[in-house]
Amino acid sequence: MSQFDKLFIEEANEQLEIAEQALLNYETNAAPALIEEAFRALHTFKGxxxxxxxxxxxxxxxxxxxxxxxxxxxxxSSIDEIIGKLLVYLDHLKRLMSDPEINNENERLKHDKISAEINILSKEIANEVKNFEQKNCNSTIQEIEDDCCTFYLSIIPKIKLSESSNHPIFNIIEEITELGSSQNNPHFITEENEEAQIIQHWDIYVACPQSAEDLEDLFMFIDSDVDLGINKIADSNLFEKEEFEPFLESIKGFSPAEKINELNAFGNSIQHTEIEVTEEINTPDPVINPNLKSSSIRVNTNKIDQLMNLVSELVTDQASLSLFAEKYHIPELENLVENMDRHIIQLRDITFDMTLVPIESMMGRLRRLVRDSSKALGKEVEFIVDGGNTELDKIFIDSLTDPLMHILRNSIDHGIECPEVRKEAGKPEKGTIRFEAYYSGANVHIDISDDGKGLDTEVIWEKAVQKGIVDKNRNLSTKEMMELIFEPGFSTAKNITDVSGRGVGMDVVRKNITELKGEIELNSEKGKGTKITIKVPLTLSIIDGLLVKIAEEFFVIPIQVVKKCYEVPYGKLLHNFNDILILDDRQIPFINLREELALNGNPPPEYTIAITVLNRNKEVAITADEIIGEYQAVLKPIGQHYKDQDFISGATILGDGTVALVLDTNKLVELKSKLPLNS
Amino acid sequence: MNQEEENSQNIKSFLSFRLNKEKFAMEVEKVIEILEVPRITHVPKAPEYMKGVINLRGKVLPLIDTCVKFGLPAIDLKIETCIVVVAIQINNEMIQFGILVDEVLEVLEEDEKEIQSSPSIEKKNSIEFIKGILKVDEEFLMILDLDKAFSIDEVHLLKTSEEVSTPA
Known part of the structure; x- marks a missing residue:
């Protein structure tokens, strides 16, 4: 009984998600198509x-x-209220997905209560609909019929099926035949050629508003048991045509292939004579190939990870091979290596692309959060999303959701004011939260801005001093003061509300984002609003870097932070009391990596390379003995044993097998320059 | 031979190795492989006993100088110096790393009963890491408790703890 396929849970969750999204969108934009979408999703779920x-x-x-x-x-009448209720019901279903048989007693109680409620509501609505229908019967029917299509389904079971076998297919077929009738279209014909109680073949004709894919979806759990052919015959309801049923009778003895031909001919003739106008707009594929499956497939994320790992290995191997080919100068080999190089790069790009997921996929939870928490706090908030199709590594999507939710919660709770306060301040009563995602170089930026009251540096300062986070004699810039909210143990909320302040502070948000090698930036103006920018790299697995050598050791500096390289006499770095170099007539602080990392493998060269890197808009030069060149680094973790050496973001393996360390210049600068706040 | 002795129960295999002049042993199940020493990439600013990282067939493997860890002088890389790749469970995660030893000796099969608890008088070095003492042909081998010796939290522990207790 309880063999719930993982597939079912996954699919069901997805459908519930779709329904929820559609309903949330419906609230802002009352388009009937959205209700259709939710309806379809629930229908699939039900099946x-x-x-x-x-x-x-x-x-x-x-x-x-x-x-x-x-x-x-x-x-x-009261649509808003009903949508709210529906969302609650969907939540209930979602919760039940972890206990689909409702074995837990508490859940059982809840379920019974909520079931009773929905039962009453659905009856009320059914009555209301009936009354309404009687009034304008004609118009509704017309509407529905407009988007009906007629399908021919040919189902050949691969296993022996008799009517008494209780196979799920019977439910499905019943359901399909009901699709038509539920649309006031009871003219369906089901033929069952029975031979000794075993069913050989089903021919089903149905006119319904669903698409061929929807119909196919119904069979998704049993598609190994049947050969399924779904053919769209016409874009209209052929059962309305008088000649259709006699026609079906006439082709009864034909084979499925012949039937398809005949039906298409029939469908086309009808279409040509009757609806010539629509022909141009949506000419349907006359025959939907029975073998045609939908264009995307579901793949276990583990497999993608494995693929990505293998491709990374391949990139490393390729580097060794190139090195080898260079050494021996065999023209054939060199050609081969060059070709392989090109293909591997293509392969890498495609694989890399597969690991990317649009940000939109997490917007569902965020939209819901904004809706629920603004309602709970009695604030009006418009949530504008821009760039939902920006793609990110799927790992980021998972680990960014929580920090983003926290930021949004904060925005609604502490940022956006109550409608009355806003009115007094001369702002529109409805607050706005803008969510923008966009690419910037090898990074993805996510901006969350609100037009709320902004951060009050005085309050922050007082609080930080009081909590002992910062020494009261320190002089901080406004920006630094604002950034105090990221310090552990800081929380400005005077009283803990249900919405924010659940023990997770902004320090956790920052920690999560730094763990992803990302950055978080804060801009705020008192009275005008706050803007938080999150920058994360597109991927964690492969980066373009500059390979440098310092005292026999190789290091990789991510190319995106590198600005310019200079040659400087090594002597200039010594006896330099404030560690500043003059480069291009500008004073730039430098870090001598030889000293900083205690690398004394060989004596320093006469001239050293100063590489200027950009960190949080601050330019810093770091020095290296020699630049080897650009290098595509496959990032590998160096293990928890080195977790204290966080200025190293990972390691990569060079063509000759040596391990090079990848530097995190941000951390390096921090290490050198950061003064403890309360010293 | 194995089968004959099965009745006399609890035969365990140990890998013995040398650190400085002392002989040690560890349970063979924890050992994944034994390598010659390849090129080691030093990780700056790491504690002294964290020797660096090596490339193990495309994986980056942290390397620990066991001698420094146990308060002996750092290992001098010689021809017989080896890396024993081991895997231990830390925070529900299997973590692999290499430990540098002066010499790998042999695999011994001994009855678990032969293991004696380590004498508690000797408080010099980190006895906590010693599971027990094995007497083989008039020689004493110290059996390392890998989980204790190389857990990550221990990195910090080593710096602070002066008094070393002896587990039973």
């Missing part, structure tokens, strides 16, 4: 639940569907 004998889940989804149906007809 899947029934297949796995999760009747209660299925029934519950069915009620939600009926309510959605009411919303779709546009006949209900």
């Amino acid at each position: 899947a639940a029934y297949i796995f004998s999760l009747k209660e889940l299925g029934d519950f989804a069915h009620h939600i569907e009926s309510i959605l149906d009411g919303v779709r007809q546009g006949s209900l």
